[in-house]
Amino acid sequence: MDNFIVSARKYRPVTFDSVVGQESITSTLKNSIKSNHLAQxxxxxxxxxxxxxxxxxxxAKTINCENIDKETLEPCDKCESCISFNQQNSFNIHELDAASNNSVEDIRRLVEQVRVPPQVGEYKVYIIDEVHMLSSAAFNAFLKTLEEPxxxxxxxxxxxxxxxxxxxxLSRCQIYDFNRITVKDTVKYLAYVAKSEGIEAEEEALLTMAQKADGAMRDALSIFDQIVSYTGKTITYQDTIDNLNILDVEYYFKMVDLFLRGDIPSTLNVYNDITSKGFDGLHFINGLASHLRNVLVSKDSTTVALFETSNSIRKQYAEQAKYCSNKFLIYxxxxxxxxxIDYKISSDKRLLIELNLMKICKLEKPFEQESVAALPEKKNIEIDKPKTTPAAINEAVNTAAKEEKKPQEKPAENIVQEANSEYTSVEDKSIPKQEETLPIKTESKPKKKGKSRGISLKAGISETVKKEEINLSDALEEKYKTVEKELTDEDLEKAMENYRESISKERPAFAAAIAPKNIGLKPNNEVLITFSNDTMDDIEFKYDLLLFLKKELNNKQISITTKTVEIKSVATKTSxxxxxxxxxxxxxxxxxxKQLDLDFKA
Ligand SMILES: [Zn+2]
Structure with a gap:
């Protein structure tokens, strides 16, 4: 069996030109050799x-070479000095690892050595690795020698x-900043090593190794060795990810597709699949984040260069990028x-991830698709705890004067939060929930008479006006980007009829409540619904209707105002x-x- 030499050693560059990814540094060093302006x-x-x-x-080898190539400024590799360098027994080079030799004594010994001139060759070169590890006393002992060597x-x-x-x-040194080696350069070099070793490797496999090495060629080469010892003469992408315990990028593509469809069950199943393969949750989330980032930069030809990968993979990303909005990706x-950030402190890490996967599923799924299909369940939630469900509401009370205003003109600041509102705004503002992208502002009837502001109570009939203003988010706005025009009664009537029909099976009561006699059209495309009691005045029903009308009538200016006319005798009814x-x-x-075991408030 041949002696195995690790690639990082075997393929360590021996000339300036073979150093990968540091062209500016090697050419500066060569120039200083050429002009003989060598710093100390x-x-x-x-x-x-x-x-x-x-x-x-x-x-070190070059400045000691006896026959430097005048053209290329590379060492000859043939002279006595070069040969001793290549055999690693030159007396003109001293390497000190400051990580393990960082005491004053170590430096004193070095300083002693410096006093002895070289026996052969011109220069003695002292390489101090990890120099930041020297103790401050050692630094001081070294300073004098560094000043006047x-x-x-x-x-x-x-x-x-x-x-x-x-x-x-620092002030006594010429400083050279080495770059992280790009993935492209690493892949190129790995391909060269593979070819020299007679190994066939898939481009995606080399790419994966280069990405894993994160800019360090030494790491890339040792990863390469590791894979070679596992697979032999042929390296495939699958072998590579198996060996490096890297999650197949296909999982991420699949996940994002499911997000876009809003398919929560499948998303959770795929995640389960991933964890059952032994992948750590945090590892997965970080992988997902970098996938999303790559999709994001693939969207634009000016940023696509930020994504270091092969053309075939780039194509796959560009394809997915077509279906993702910037907003979705950023959120x-x-x-x-x-x-x-939260992972470390979370007591249920799996739940944390699942919850957030579900949130991501909700980002892109249009609201209206869901409200019909999932409505019976939502109703349950409404009855169970309408005050805390995040699908709820920013309840705000406005003065009667403001009620006269058109919704579009109403600045958000003017809306006064009801002082003793039972609705609490619990959501984290930075998390874009569906509710936030579709803010509802409702002016509702004050619960207590003492709180009624400027609302006239006529004898026998208490009339309150509920009004809501729905601002579509940018994303949805784009969807409904249409020319605004004044609605006609016929248009509205027809659309309402279609709507009633579409919900007649699922929500017959609401369909009845929005019968033609209860619907009116006011200026500025304001649809007024008059309810006979407020049990039907459900915010989600109204959303659903509003979205339907906007779409059906191709008009995003439509707003819905509701009005509840209660006969006082009705109002005296108990809950x-x-x-x-x-x-x-x-x-x-x-x-x-009964299932929820609910009772009535007295
Ligand atoms: Zn030489």
């Missing part, structure tokens, strides 16, 4: 595994953490980052009486009440 001390800084030590070694001594300090180097050291990303009336219309209500 250099600071190589940058992330781990990007070639700092490699460049330092090539530099002998002409034959060159220092190359390497660090991943430049900010930890004290200014007196979904926002939810993912929140999970990332129980009212309830009994309701049960007459819908007997299922009573079954539900």
């Amino acid at each position: 001390a250099f600071l190589f800084t940058g992330p781990r595994g990007v070639g700092k030590t490699t460049c330092a070694r090539i530099f 002998p002409s034959y001594a060159k220092f190359i300090l390497a660090t991943t953490e430049k900010h930890k180097i004290i200014p007196t050291i 979904a990303l926002d939810l993912c980052t929140k999970v990332d 129980k009486d009212k309830y009994i009336d309701m049960v007459k219309v819908n007997p299922e209500l009573d079954i539900l009440r």
